[in-house]
Amino acid sequence: MAIRVMLIDEDVNHINAVEEYFSSSSSVNVVKAISNRDEAMSSITEDYDVLVINLLLSGCLCSLILSKMKELGINRKVIITSEYVSPDMMMQINSYQPNYFLKKPYSCSELERVIASIYFKENKSNNTIKLKITDMLHNLGIPSNLKGYSYIRDGIEMMYNDTSMMGAITKELYPRLARSYETTSSRVERAIRHAIEISWSRGDYDYMEELFGNSVDCDKSKPTNGEFIVTLADRLKLEDRYV
Known part of the structure; x- marks a missing residue:
């Protein structure tokens, strides 16, 4: 059974590239790729295994989504991505306790590897070292x-x-x-x-x-x-x- 992934990112070109890469994959299925704020908030309760979300979404949307998931008790694997990282942002990322942080730009093959890694085997300790x-x-x-x-x-x-x-x-x-x-x-x-x-x-x-x-x-x-x-x-x- 393919790993079901929901991608939330405002970069439409990036979304299209990810969807195209996984369109023929038997191991990962991008069930939803969202660039719209309202759709993103309303989709968090749907069926998926891994959420890939950009930290730098406008209007603090990433924070709102992850806080809402915690409030509703929605337990999913989470990969946070970001083009830019500062010490303050690292503290913010750590506070969300994601399964993985992936710095953009990343290749689709790298994303595929990370998705498989966190889905089939918890890798929190290794990722904590990377963040540190x-x-x-x-x-x-x-x-x-x-x-x-x-x-x-x-x-x-x-x-x-x-x-x-x-x-x-x-x-x-x-x-x-x-x-x-x-x-x-x-x-x-x-x-x-x-x-x-x-x-x-x-x-x-x-x-x-x-x-x-x-x-x-x-x-x-x-x-x-x-x-x-x-x-x-x-x-x-x-x-x-x-x-």
Whole structure:
């Protein structure tokens, strides 16, 4: 039986692309794709398994819909999407306790993978780590459009899941990231270094001092790529230990 999905997004072109992609799918059925506010509010009680909803709908519609679902006791898997993410928005997303947060733009194949993941197996803990990493990087002032942002984000998650990589940045981490993004290890290294340089000039100083104060001098020197990623992965491990 196909997973029934309801999509709420004001981007009509995006809706059309998603509907077209899944039109021949036997595993996912887009039962409703909505761009209209009134229709969205009236459709939340219908039959579907997964709700994919854009956080940035006009008039705080996303918040209204999720609050109404909670009020009515409607229990569905929820994927929140957004083109833009700030620290305040990350707090807002976390407050809704979605099953997954998916940053736009995303590919339809990635959406399909996430839908299957949350439907067949709860993946809250892994997604919580992704949200925490995203929050950290935004507090550190790294723009999400930089290639280095994606490399650092994925590198922290890899290191969090496999601590043996902490001593193998060059030999293991860079090559794995390079394979994932179809690039070279040297380009990965340069992009990460560039992202850290930007972070050191525009990030939250108090937050940087809190994270790196014991390992580097925030006033004088930037951390190396390895120090940066290892420190953030360690911080996540430490937070989990006391949750």
